[in-house]
Amino acid sequence: MPETKSKLLQVEHLKKYFTIRKKGRLMAVDDVSFDIYRGETFGLVGESGCGKTTCGRTIIGLYPATSGSIRYEGKDITHLTGPQAHWFKKRAQMIFQDPYASLNPRMTVGDIIAEGMENFGLYPGVKQRQQRIQELLGLVGLNKEHANRFPHEFSGGQRQRIGIARALAVDPEFIICDEPISALDVSIQAQVVNLLIKLQQELGLTYLFIAHDLSMVKHISDRVAVMYMGHLVELAASEELYSHPLHPYTQALLSAIPIPDPQIERQKEVLPLEGEVGSPINCQPGCRFASRCPHAMERCHQETPVLKDLGQAHLVACHLF
Ligand code: SF4
Numbered sequence: 001m002p003e004t005k006s007k008l009l010q011v012e013h014l015k016k017y018f019t020i021r022k023k024g025r026l027m028a029v030d031d032v033s034f035d036i037y038r039g040e041t042f043g044l045v046g047e048s049g050c051g052k053t054t055c056g057r058t059i060i061g062l063y064p065a066t067s068g069s070i071r072y073e074g075k076d077i078t079h080l081t082g083p084q085a086h087w088f089k090k091r092a093q094m095i096f097q098d099p100y101a102s103l104n105p106r107m108t109v110g111d112i113i114a115e116g117m118e119n120f121g122l123y124p125g126v127k128q129r130q131q132r133i134q135e136l137l138g139l140v141g142l143n144k145e146h147a148n149r150f151p152h153e154f155s156g157g158q159r160q161r162i163g164i165a166r167a168l169a170v171d172p173e174f175i176i177c178d179e180p181i182s183a184l185d186v187s188i189q190a191q192v193v194n195l196l197i198k199l200q201q202e203l204g205l206t207y208l209f210i211a212h213d214l215s216m217v218k219h220i221s222d223r224v225a226v227m228y229m230g231h232l233v234e235l236a237a238s239e240e241l242y243s244h245p246l247h248p249y250t251q252a253l254l255s256a257i258p259i260p261d262p263q264i265e266r267q268k269e270v271l272p273l274e275g276e277v278g279s280p281i282n283c284q285p286g287c288r289f290a291s292r293c294p295h296a297m298e299r300c301h302q303e304t305p306v307l308k309d310l311g312q313a314h315l316v317a318c319h320l321f
Contacts, residue, residue, distance in 0.1 A: 014068035024282040030230035043221030093167035097179035099159035103151040110147030157188035229288040236314040
């Protein structure tokens with residue numbers, strides 16, 4: 001966590017619903033609030049379909065918010081259009097999960113990286129732009145000769161590095177990393193995470209790091225929020241969350257992470273996630289984890305738990321607390 005804590009992004013009561021014909025409303029993000037401080041990495045974790053990617057895409061403006069507000073440097077960016085949207089896009093970029101699908105196969109790496117510079121009128125002049133492309137390739141661990149090649153000539157890890165260089169091309173300050181390592185081989189994942197950490201230190205970046213697995217965000221995040229079916233269920237500093245998980249869902253997720261020591265791993269208690277996952281369509285009041293929670297009581301089926309600060313900025317949404 002940076003020493004001077006100034007809020008870069010403030011998300012308040014954000015909702016993103018999708019209308020499904022003849023079924024109703026899919027409540028992908030439902031009343032989610034959190035702040036991200038300048039210079040920190042904020043991890044957002046949850047199983048596939050929990051709404052974390054929708055949350056990231058709504059923040060960056062790819063989906064219009066249903067309600068709630070998003071503020072960036074204190075300015076309301078919830079429904080930006082025209083020059084204001086341009087202002088925000090220059091500051092905030094996204095790195096996508098699938099480095100195969102997110103790069104145009106018909107463009108050279110140099111053109112892919114230059115696209116953002118052109119859109120924002122940065123580094124005008126061929127020589128200046130070429131020089132900047134080469135700098136960016138070096139920054140992400142690629143060679144300047146790579147600028148003339150096409151995406152299919154690269155490995156998955158290298159393509160993700162190209163995606164990172166493309167995001168950096170407009171000199172952003174905030175990057176949403178949407179599962180940037182999930183599609184990569186385990187051996188490459190650590191390299192990409194270390195690259196993101198190095199870039200953050202060198203360029204003073206702020207990250208929203210989205211992942212489906214708590215072990216993936218442990219190494220990089222200052223604070224971690226856990227999401228379940230559209231709700232935030234727990235939020236704490238990374239160390240605190242990993243050492244004292246409070247929400248039954250977080251506890252189950254953490255118990256499933258393998259420990260590299262075989263002796264400890266054999267003795268470890270894994271908390272199984274049993275029961276049916278509820279539907280995010282037309283949700284009724286109550287805890288959305290109740291169908292899988294070993295501690296569920298009557299109140300859990302009637303009243304939606306709200307996120308409460310239990311001290312030391314450790315927030316949890318559960319009727320047990
Ligand atoms: Fe379990 Fe109830 Fe807490 Fe939900 S509110 S996690 S069902 S104890």
